Each structure stands twice: as C-alpha cells, then as structure tokens.
Amino acid sequence: MVIIKDGKCDFCGCCVGVCPENCIELYEAEIKIIDEICTDCGKCVWACPFEVLELRITKNKKDELI
Amino acid sequence: MAFGKNFPKFDYYDIVVVGAGPAGTTAARFAAMSGARVLVLEKDRDVGYPVRCGEAVSHEGLVQFIEPNPKWIASTVRYFKLVAPDGTVIKPNIEGFGYILERRIFDYELAKLATYCGAEIVTKAYVNGLIMNDGKVEGVKVLLNNSEQIEIRAKIVIGADGVESRVGRWAGLNTTCKLQDMESAVQMTLTNINVEPDTCYFYFGEKVAPGGYLWVFPKGENTANVGLGIAGIYGRQKHALSYLEEFIEKNFPNASILTVIAGGVPCAKTADKIVTHGLMLVGDAAHQVNPVSGGGIISGMIGGKIAGQIAGEAIKKNDLNLIFNYENEWRKTLGQRHERYYKIKQFIYKFSDEKLNEIARELSKIPYENLTLKNLFLTAVKAQPSLIVEVLKLFI
Structure with missing residues (x-):
C-alpha cells in the first residue's frame, strides 16, 4: 500500500494526475488514497515532487503481482 | 440565498465549470457572455491561491484575454538565457516580450471578469462526482464548506480541474497523464538575490533537471521564482x-x-478525447499545455475561450450536440501545433549533457542578431544528424 508521510504534502495534485485508478482524493489540505482500489503501481510515489508518498508492498498484493 | 453564505443561488444551471483557474474562469466568462446561466465551483477557499505556477506569459498571448495591468505584473521580460550543463550561456534573439505575473492577483481579476459577464463563483466547493444518466453528464456532486453534500444539475459541465483531471475520468475520458509526460515540479520564490529583472534563465542538464529544465524568472530587482x-x-x-x-x-x-x-505539469499531447455527452475539458485537465515549455496559462485560456463560446452557443441554440465541435476547433487552433511540439520535446530530452554542451558551443559562435529560435533549432538538429529524419517526420 501507499503510505502518506505526515505533514509533508503540499496538496499539488501531481499524484492524482498520474494515478491510473483515479483512487486519490485531494481536498484543499487533505489527501486520501483508497486502498481497496489502489494497485500499488507506484506511479504516484515517483511523480511526487516532495517525496511524500512511500510504497509498502503488503503481503497480499505481493502475491497477486507474482 | 442568505447573505454572506457560500452557497450557489440555484440548483440548476446551464453550465457548471469545475475549477476557477485561468482556463475555468475564461470558459465561464465567454459562456456567460452569450447569456447562459453559469456557475464556477472552486475547491479551495481562495481563487488564485495557492499559486502552482512559474507565472510566465507572453504579451502577445495575454492581450487576447486581458489588458496588462501593473497590479498583477511583477516583471516585464525581454531576454532569455539558456544555460548548458557546462555553464555555456546562450542568448537567443527572441521576438516580442513577456511578463512574470502575480498569479494570486491575476486569477482574481480573471474571476472578476467572469462575474461581470454574469457568471457566479462559489469557493470551498469540492466536486467529488458527476451526476450521470444514460452515459450523459447531467450535473455535479459537490461537498460544500467541507460539510454539506449537494447536487447541482447542469446541461453542460466544463471540467477545468487542473492536473488532477478527475472530472473527465469520471465520465470515461482517459485523462490520466503518463508518468514520463508528467513534469514533477517544485518552485521557491527567493528574495535577497541578484537577478536581471528583464531576463528569464533556463538551465538544462541531467544533473540539474532530468527530462525537464530549471527556471529563474525575475519578480523585480532581487526576487525570483526559481x-x-x-x-x-x-x-x-x-x-x-x-x-x-x-x-x-x-x-x-x-x-x-x-x-x-x-x-505537476502534464507536458503531453492534448488528451485523445476532450468532449463527451454533457462534458467538455479545458486547460491542464485536457492537457492543453505547451509540451516543450510546460506553459499552460495562455493555452488553457485559449481552450477555455473556445469551450466557453461553443457551450454558450449550444445553450442558446438548445442543441447540446454542438459541444462536439470543440474538439476540432481546439485542434485547429492549437492542438495540432502541440502535437508537433510533443514530438520535438521527445527528442530534445534525449540529448545527453555532452551533446547539449556541444550544441551550446556551436550556438555561441552565432552572433546575437542571427540567433533566432529557428536558427537555434536548426543548429541543434545539425549537431545530431540522426535527428534530421525525426525532424522531417514532424513536417510530413
């Protein structure tokens, strides 16, 4: 899953623009990733200008990838 | 409507615009001018803030939409300087001039123009879904003031929701930006520095900004957007x-x-589809950005104007199918040129640092009078003969 590091986000929307699942919600100064839809593709993590996001592959998702 | 309450006057509009950036408020202005009932919804508490922009525009582009005003112009720029990885500075001979804006005030002015033409603007209005019926967009779902969920119906929705571009995706348009096309950007406004107040600097190189560039845009004597x-x-x-x-x-x-x-700047071609039943996309949401420079203010306003005029006409003539003309109009006006720029971008960013230095050395031999952007481009092509074929493809 993708973890949002506290306090670092600038709410710029870069991650939302590259998310193929459209599963990131951004409202003024709040960001939320809908885990059930997220496929852990990691694009949002690389696109983030501030290094706010971190990809932690959970066991279940890892199994699916293999 | 209670006085001072941040609430739309009606629950039904001809046109609802999502996002109050330059593209959105320009679309709203031109739609309202044709007599349509227009509402603009902005998710933030402020129009124009936070600024997410380098703030550079050309005079020529700007005057199509608004008379330049010192209230929102930080600097007038007349020169460009391009810096190669080894520090070689190239000063191209550019025609015309431009401005570094104070977007915070500029966006306000554009919003005011839209309201003078009859549009209504509501802030703290977060659009979190579309009302769909039989594949058609018939309105928006809105979270107001972070507390109240409402629905607003509209004949046409214009998505001007910026780089996030979710509105289009909810309606089935593919507006996801490819990772290689998304410019991940950061900017600091610095003061107590020495800058040339009439010159924009651009730095290139793998170590400075891989797959993009670094800019120094002056905002007065000792301040700049870097x-x-x-x-x-x-x-x-x-x-x-x-x-x-x-x-x-x-x-x-x-x-x-x-x-x-x-x-984030979607430095891509315009999205494949920017219209569907009841929905049009403008600005960054439609990827209406110059893919080489990343400039999107004027392009977005051009998209906004075309969309606003066509939407207004569709309402006036009561023929919603007219909005499908927008796609073609946009491509004729700017979209096709952006496709060509996109191809240029793809090979510019293939240059290694060594190659960039080599090109800069060649260019530094050309006297300023002759160093037009065209000559600059031709020299770059000559330095990399394998590109000639790719360049030819652009024009065939």
Whole structure:
C-alpha cells in the first residue's frame, strides 16, 4: 500500500494526475488514497515532487503481482 | 440565498465549470457572455491561491484575454538565457516580450471578469462526482464548506480541474497523464538575490533537471521564482525537491525563501478525447499545455475561450450536440501545433549533457542578431544528424 508521510504534502495534485485508478482524493489540505482500489503501481510515489508518498508492498498484493 | 453564505443561488444551471483557474474562469466568462446561466465551483477557499505556477506569459498571448495591468505584473521580460550543463550561456534573439505575473492577483481579476459577464463563483466547493444518466453528464456532486453534500444539475459541465483531471475520468475520458509526460515540479520564490529583472534563465542538464529544465524568472530587482520540473520517471531515483535544494544551495546561498510550492505539469499531447455527452475539458485537465515549455496559462485560456463560446452557443441554440465541435476547433487552433511540439520535446530530452554542451558551443559562435529560435533549432538538429529524419517526420 501507499503510505502518506505526515505533514509533508503540499496538496499539488501531481499524484492524482498520474494515478491510473483515479483512487486519490485531494481536498484543499487533505489527501486520501483508497486502498481497496489502489494497485500499488507506484506511479504516484515517483511523480511526487516532495517525496511524500512511500510504497509498502503488503503481503497480499505481493502475491497477486507474482 | 442568505447573505454572506457560500452557497450557489440555484440548483440548476446551464453550465457548471469545475475549477476557477485561468482556463475555468475564461470558459465561464465567454459562456456567460452569450447569456447562459453559469456557475464556477472552486475547491479551495481562495481563487488564485495557492499559486502552482512559474507565472510566465507572453504579451502577445495575454492581450487576447486581458489588458496588462501593473497590479498583477511583477516583471516585464525581454531576454532569455539558456544555460548548458557546462555553464555555456546562450542568448537567443527572441521576438516580442513577456511578463512574470502575480498569479494570486491575476486569477482574481480573471474571476472578476467572469462575474461581470454574469457568471457566479462559489469557493470551498469540492466536486467529488458527476451526476450521470444514460452515459450523459447531467450535473455535479459537490461537498460544500467541507460539510454539506449537494447536487447541482447542469446541461453542460466544463471540467477545468487542473492536473488532477478527475472530472473527465469520471465520465470515461482517459485523462490520466503518463508518468514520463508528467513534469514533477517544485518552485521557491527567493528574495535577497541578484537577478536581471528583464531576463528569464533556463538551465538544462541531467544533473540539474532530468527530462525537464530549471527556471529563474525575475519578480523585480532581487526576487525570483526559481523552480524546476523533472520528468516523473526520474523521480524514482531522486525527487524534484532535492534537485532544487542542491541548485539553490550552490547558486543562491544567501537567499531567503518566501514560499515553496509543488506542482505537476502534464507536458503531453492534448488528451485523445476532450468532449463527451454533457462534458467538455479545458486547460491542464485536457492537457492543453505547451509540451516543450510546460506553459499552460495562455493555452488553457485559449481552450477555455473556445469551450466557453461553443457551450454558450449550444445553450442558446438548445442543441447540446454542438459541444462536439470543440474538439476540432481546439485542434485547429492549437492542438495540432502541440502535437508537433510533443514530438520535438521527445527528442530534445534525449540529448545527453555532452551533446547539449556541444550544441551550446556551436550556438555561441552565432552572433546575437542571427540567433533566432529557428536558427537555434536548426543548429541543434545539425549537431545530431540522426535527428534530421525525426525532424522531417514532424513536417510530413
């Protein structure tokens, strides 16, 4: 899953623009990733200008990838 | 409507615009001018803030939409300087001039123009879904003031929701930006620095800004927007902020940082489809950005104007199918040119640092009078003969 590091986000929307699942919600100064839809593709993590996001592959998702 | 309450006057409009940036308010202005009932919804508490922009525009582009006003112009720029990885500086001979804006005030003025033409604007209105019926967009779902969920019906929705571009995706348009096309950007407004108030600097190179460039845009005598964009794919090794911090530490060690902002620029071709039943997309949401420069203010306003006029006409003539003309109009006006720029971008960013230095050395031999952007481009092509074929393809 993708973890949002506290306090670092600038709410710029870069991650939302590259998310193929459209599963990131951004409202003024709040960001939320809908885990059930997220496929852990990691694009949002690389696109983030501030290094706010971190990809932690959970066991279940890892199994699916293999 | 209760006085002072942040609430739309009606629950039904001819046209609802999502997003109050330059593209959205320009669309609203031109739609309202034709007599349509128009509402603009902005998710933030402010129009024009936070600014997520380098703030540079050309005079020629700007005057199509608004008379330049010192209230929102920080600097007038007449020169460009391009800096190669080895520090070689090239000064192209550019026609015309441009401005570095104060977007915070500029966006307000554009919003005011839209309201003078009859549009209504509501802030703190977060659109979190569309009302769909039989494949047609018939309105928006809105969270108002972070507390109240309402629905607003509309004959036409114009998505001007910026880089996030979710409105289009809810209606089935593919507006997801490819990672390699997303410029991941950071900018700091620095003061207590020495800048040339009439010159924009652009720095290139793998170590400065891979897959993008770094800019220094003056805002008066001793202040500047210093920012950079890197192609999203490079963020895997190192994020945009680290690149910028390194540059500033080296080049402006005594600067005070007035603000730090992040942003994303969809440096892509226009999205494949920017219209569907009841929905039009404008600005960054439609990827109406110059893919080489990343400039999107004027392009977005051009898209906004075309969309607003066509939407207004569709309402007036009571023929919603007219909105499908927007796609073609946009491509004729700017979209086709952006496709060509996109191809140019793809080979510009293939240049290695050595190649860029070599091109810069060639260019530095050309006297200023002859160093037009066209000659600059031709010299770059000559330095890399394998590109000639690719360049030819652009024009065939």
